[in-house]
Amino acid sequence: MSAHADVRHAPGPVGGAFFTPGVKIVAVVAGIGALAIVYRLAFGLGAATNLNDGYPWGLWIAFDVVTGTALACGGYAMALLVYILNKGQYHPLVRPALLTSAFGYTIAGVSVVLDVGRYWLLWKVPLYFWHWNLNSVLLEVALCIMAYTMVLWIELSPAFFERGVTAETPWIRRVSERGLPFMKKALVWVIALGLLLPTMHQSSLGSLLLLAGPRLHELWNTPLLPLLFLVSCVGMGYAAVVMEGALASSVLKRRPEREMLAGLGQAILPVLGLYLVLRLGDLVWRGQLGALFAFDLYSVLSLIEIGLFIAAPLMLATERQRADMGNLFRAAMVLVLGGALYRFDVYLVAFNPGAHWSYFPSVGETLVTAGLVSLEVLGYVMIVKYFPILTGRAPEARAPILART
Amino acid sequence: MGISRRSALKAMASVTATSAVSAISARPAAAAEAPADAVGMLYDTTLCIGCKACVVACADANDRERDTAWSEGKWQAPVDLNQHTRNIIKLYVDGPTRSFVKQQCMHCIDPACVNACMLGSLQKREFGIVTYEASLCTGCRYCQMACPYNIPKFEWTKAFNPKISKCELCNHRLAEGKEPACCEVCPREAVIYGTRADLLAEAHRRLEAHPDRYVPKVYGEFDAGGTQVLYLSHVPFEQIGLPDIGPRSVPETQRSLQHGIYQWFAAPVALYGVLAAVMLRHRAKQGNETAGNADGGQP
Numbered sequence: 001m002s003a004h005a006d007v008r009h010a011p012g013p014v015g016g017a018f019f020t021p022g023v024k025i026v027a028v029v030a031g032i033g034a035l036a037i038v039y040r041l042a043f044g045l046g047a048a049t050n051l052n053d054g055y056p057w058g059l060w061i062a063f064d065v066v067t068g069t070a071l072a073c074g075g076y077a078m079a080l081l082v083y084i085l086n087k088g089q090y091h092p093l094v095r096p097a098l099l100t101s102a103f104g105y106t107i108a109g110v111s112v113v114l115d116v117g118r119y120w121l122l123w124k125v126p127l128y129f130w131h132w133n134l135n136s137v138l139l140e141v142a143l144c145i146m147a148y149t150m151v152l153w154i155e156l157s158p159a160f161f162e163r164g165v166t167a168e169t170p171w172i173r174r175v176s177e178r179g180l181p182f183m184k185k186a187l188v189w190v191i192a193l194g195l196l197l198p199t200m201h202q203s204s205l206g207s208l209l210l211l212a213g214p215r216l217h218e219l220w221n222t223p224l225l226p227l228l229f230l231v232s233c234v235g236m237g238y239a240a241v242v243m244e245g246a247l248a249s250s251v252l253k254r255r256p257e258r259e260m261l262a263g264l265g266q267a268i269l270p271v272l273g274l275y276l277v278l279r280l281g282d283l284v285w286r287g288q289l290g291a292l293f294a295f296d297l298y299s300v301l302s303l304i305e306i307g308l309f310i311a312a313p314l315m316l317a318t319e320r321q322r323a324d325m326g327n328l329f330r331a332a333m334v335l336v337l338g339g340a341l342y343r344f345d346v347y348l349v350a351f352n353p354g355a356h357w358s359y360f361p362s363v364g365e366t367l368v369t370a371g372l373v374s375l376e377v378l379g380y381v382m383i384v385k386y387f388p389i390l391t392g393r394a395p396e397a398r399a400p401i402l403a404r405t
Numbered sequence: 406m407g408i409s410r411r412s413a414l415k416a417m418a419s420v421t422a423t424s425a426v427s428a429i430s431a432r433p434a435a436a437a438e439a440p441a442d443a444v445g446m447l448y449d450t451t452l453c454i455g456c457k458a459c460v461v462a463c464a465d466a467n468d469r470e471r472d473t474a475w476s477e478g479k480w481q482a483p484v485d486l487n488q489h490t491r492n493i494i495k496l497y498v499d500g501p502t503r504s505f506v507k508q509q510c511m512h513c514i515d516p517a518c519v520n521a522c523m524l525g526s527l528q529k530r531e532f533g534i535v536t537y538e539a540s541l542c543t544g545c546r547y548c549q550m551a552c553p554y555n556i557p558k559f560e561w562t563k564a565f566n567p568k569i570s571k572c573e574l575c576n577h578r579l580a581e582g583k584e585p586a587c588c589e590v591c592p593r594e595a596v597i598y599g600t601r602a603d604l605l606a607e608a609h610r611r612l613e614a615h616p617d618r619y620v621p622k623v624y625g626e627f628d629a630g631g632t633q634v635l636y637l638s639h640v641p642f643e644q645i646g647l648p649d650i651g652p653r654s655v656p657e658t659q660r661s662l663q664h665g666i667y668q669w670f671a672a673p674v675a676l677y678g679v680l681a682a683v684m685l686r687h688r689a690k691q692g693n694e695t696a697g698n699a700d701g702g703q704p
Contacts (some may be wrong), residue, residue, distance in 0.1 A: 046561030053487060053558050056546035084680065086687045117544025117559060117567040124524060124541065131524040131541055135656065137663055138547045139523040188688065192681040196673060203666075210659035211517055214553040214629075214650045223662055353555055356485075 033371010054357025062347040064111035072104025077237030092391040102152035144201035220350035236339040239332035265322035308338030443533035443601040445633030452595035459587035463492035466586035506645035510572035512633035515654035518548035630654025
């Protein structure tokens with residue numbers, strides 16, 4: 001039970017130069033994205049996007065917000081595992097997961113600001129409580145996501161304080177010295193909020209489309225939408241942590257937390273089992289098996305999507321498969337693709353406003369999304385280099401192999 | 406035995422599961438009643454000659470720019486409802502069967518757009534008219550996702566201050582004691598204005614008087630929970646763009662689910678308590694086992 005007190009797993013700044021060649025390339029993509037954002041703000045949604053009156057929601061909602069926050073459920077999924085299921089040995093993965101989650105949600109927030117037509121009025125949504133329409137699922141999603149983004153940064157704040165206590169500026173030191181013990185006391189209440197809010201809004205991201213019921217294809221139109229979104233986001237959260245752990249260790253030249261990542265591979269299994277029972281059970285119960293095997297566009301996309309959700313657990317079935325880092329990474333990617341496709345299917349494919357409407361993301365929309373993702377990568381690299389987030393030290397500084405505790 | 410992690414997970418699952426079940430097994434919701442003062446319009450495909458006077462009158466009355474895109478700037482010829490066009494006449498052709506059809510907001514009794522709107526920018530106000538107030542609108546366009554009739558339109562071409570545009574039954578004209586512009590200008594009385602009750606009675610009178618002429622149904626009497634704009638047609642309604650939604654109002658499924666989950670906000674508060682309790686328990690246990698462990702569970 002003392003695994004997380006183990007020196008091998010204590011988080012520390014990665015250090016090293018920030019502007020590596022890889023970071024420079026990512027920075028260029030972020031810069032191009034910034035230009036696309038300026039274009040959208042200057043010329044409006046009609047000029048910058050392919051959105052239209054038939055498809056008022058496109059890439060920014062389906063990817064940046066709905067898929068992006070599901071991928072940013074790593075913090076949520078890890079907190080469930082560590083704090084509720086009490087698997088303390090996974091503690092070292094919590095901070096990096098929280099960091100990607102915090103960036104994922106922040107980026108989603110930026111996307112919403114760009115996507116709504118009247119962004120300068122967004123401040124009214126949390127503040128004009130006497131105008132709140134309590135029937136609006138979108139209101140709940142908006143308030144929850146705003147609150148959760150703040151909660152994520154607060155959950156991360158000990159990492160900043162830990163660095164801050166060694167700062168030279170006196171006031172930073174003072175704030176950090178007071179912040180650390182305060183956070184230690186408050187953390188249970190903050191983490192509980194960090195578990196409650198995603199449970200609410202990730203399920204509600206599914207409920208949102210129930211309102212489009214008459215125009216939603218039967219393969220996806222079910223009152224179970226919220227539950228399917230909630231269960232799949234937990235699976236995607238673990239998958240994102242696995243991918244991030246593997247990528248960070250290979251790019252930043254750190255020793256990967258092999259055993260922990262393999263353990264996550266196992267944690268994914270019951271989640272995916274539940275998802276598949278719900279997804280397939282729902283189709284059987286609503287008598288949609290015929291539609292599932294009609295082999296039209298909708299059927300093929302559902303089959304691919306369900307196939308990905310079946311392939312992932314098959315790739316993770318045995319301990320040996322999970323111990324193979326390459327295979328683990330690929331399985332996580334399959335699951336992420338499945339979850340992303342499910343969300344794209346619900347938001348863009350199942351939603352059918354009529355034959356004469358069509359939508360495919362514009363160059364501008366794609367550049368903005370690519371730019372925001374790049375910004376997220378830049379922020380991540382910068383923070384792990386200067387703040388204690390990642391564990392697993394660099395190979396050359398490797399400690400002697402200790403007996404497993 | 407206090408609260409276990411199992412009970413926490415159970416609580417989390419039940420938050421969505423129980424309400425999902427309650428929504429599925431929900432009794433068919435009592436049909437929403439039209440407001441007592443509900444007004445509306447009755448459109449009759451057998452009377453409309455497709456002159457489009459109503460399209461022009463609507464743009465005039467609502468101060469809309471002329472949509473001349475299709476005619477390359479020569480005359481007003483919208484091809485669909487859009488940011489300039491709140492009312493349109495379309496022609497349905499299938500072999501020898503032809504029908505004009507008028508499209509505008511249906512002013513649903515239980516509107517999906519109103520249900521969707523975060524701050525109540527879209528609201529059902531006096532006479533049951535679905536109105537729009539831009540000062541509370543963030544331009545999120547959830548109303549567009551929600552409306553089963555594809556009615557609310559967004560001013561895509563405006564970079565600054567784009568608004569939602571939709572028929573508000575000329576409520577500014579009603580306040581002056583006038584009719585909606587489209588009804589006033591119609592030379593054939595193909596579209597008429599009145600209270601919903603009167604219009605329903607008139608529609609049924611026509612159906613009884615000329616059963617050979619019409620599909621035997623008043624569209625909007627019960628469809629989607631009832632609408633305040635009613636239709637009579639000589640061709641099947643689905644073919645002129647009026648979908649068969651059934652009598653259940655569009656927001657009903659989502660609303661019963663959502664209210665099932667969030668009734669009194671009790672479930673979230675309870676879940677929060679359970680989650681915190683589980684963690685405090687773990688922490689207390691851990692404290693006993695490894696007293697003095699520096700890493701007391703911070704992330």
